[in-house]
Amino acid sequence: MSLTGITARLREAEKSAGRAEGSVTLIAVSKVQPSPRVEAVLDEGQRVFGENYVQEAAFKWPTWRAKYAGIKLHMIGPLQSNKAKVAVDLFDAIHSVDRPSLAERLANLANARGASPDLFIQINTGEEPQKAGILPGQADDFIAACRAMYLPVVGLMCIPPDGEDPGSHFRMLAQIAERNGVEGLSMGMSSDFELAVAHGATHIRVGSAIFGDRAYAK
Ligand SMILES: *Cc1c(COP(=O)(O)O)cnc(C)c1O
Numbered sequence: 550m551s552l553t554g555i556t557a558r559l560r561e562a563e564k565s566a567g568r569a570e571g572s573v574t575l576i577a578v579s580k581v582q583p584s585p586r587v588e589a590v591l592d593e594g595q596r597v598f599g600e601n602y603v604q605e606a607a608f609k610w611p612t613w614r615a616k617y618a619g620i621k622l623h624m625i626g627p628l629q630s631n632k633a634k635v636a637v638d639l640f641d642a643i644h645s646v647d648r649p650s651l652a653e654r655l656a657n658l659a660n661a662r663g664a665s666p667d668l669f670i671q672i673n674t675g676e677e678p679q680k681a682g683i684l685p686g687q688a689d690d691f692i693a694a695c696r697a698m699y700l701p702v703v704g705l706m707c708i709p710p711d712g713e714d715p716g717s718h719f720r721m722l723a724q725i726a727e728r729n730g731v732e733g734l735s736m737g738m739s740s741d742f743e744l745a746v747a748h749g750a751t752h753i754r755v756g757s758a759i760f761g762d763r764a765y766a767k
Contacts, residue, residue, distance in 0.1 A: 601626025704733020
């Protein structure tokens with residue numbers, strides 16, 4: 550696949566879901582991808598990117614930000630509290646607000662800076678013990694607590710369990726968002742983004758289908 554191919558499939562998915570053209574933001578997930586692949590996608594005009602690791606992103610993106618105007622960076626991986634300060638300076642959005650201590654840290658940073666990245670709350674829809682995220686039963690209270698701290702909660706995010714039908718998880722996320730008046734839905738990856746769009750995704754996070762497989766062994 551390629552950026553053009555994925556963009557075409559996204560436009561098609563928006564159309565069949567009765568969604569407005571361009572209403573879904575494509576986040577190109579560039580974690581651990583070799584620089585030439587990322588530069589090729591930048592040259593094709595893509596400006597919204599997702600990264601999982603604060604240090605890697607802090608290393609790679611200042612140069613590209615200087616070279617290409619209009620870049621928006623989304624943090625989609627787990628965020629350690631001790632990296633929160635670097636993260637809020639680097640990222641335009643954070644999709645992995647997954648615990649009260651992190652929300653408090655982000656609120657303190659927002660007060661000190663007078664600004665905050667857009668925040669998505671990660672929901673552990675599959676209630677998997679090894680996975681980050683707020684349990685569905687605690688989502689309403691957590692969203693309320695974040696709002697009470699004046700955090701800009703723009704959306705919810707989920708990563709469905711491997712080997713399960715992602716559709717039921719997308720549906721659950723959409724329901725939690727709906728009853729809490731949250732507009733953004735960050736859901737859908739390379740293998741299931743069309744289904745996510747059908748369930749109301751506003752942001753899809755697509756990596757390997759754009760850039761090719763990630764070679765983790767460096
Ligand atoms: C890596 C990653 C993606 C992209 O996954 P692909 O299957 O390569 O599209 C999306 N979301 C999160 C949270 C990720 O960590």
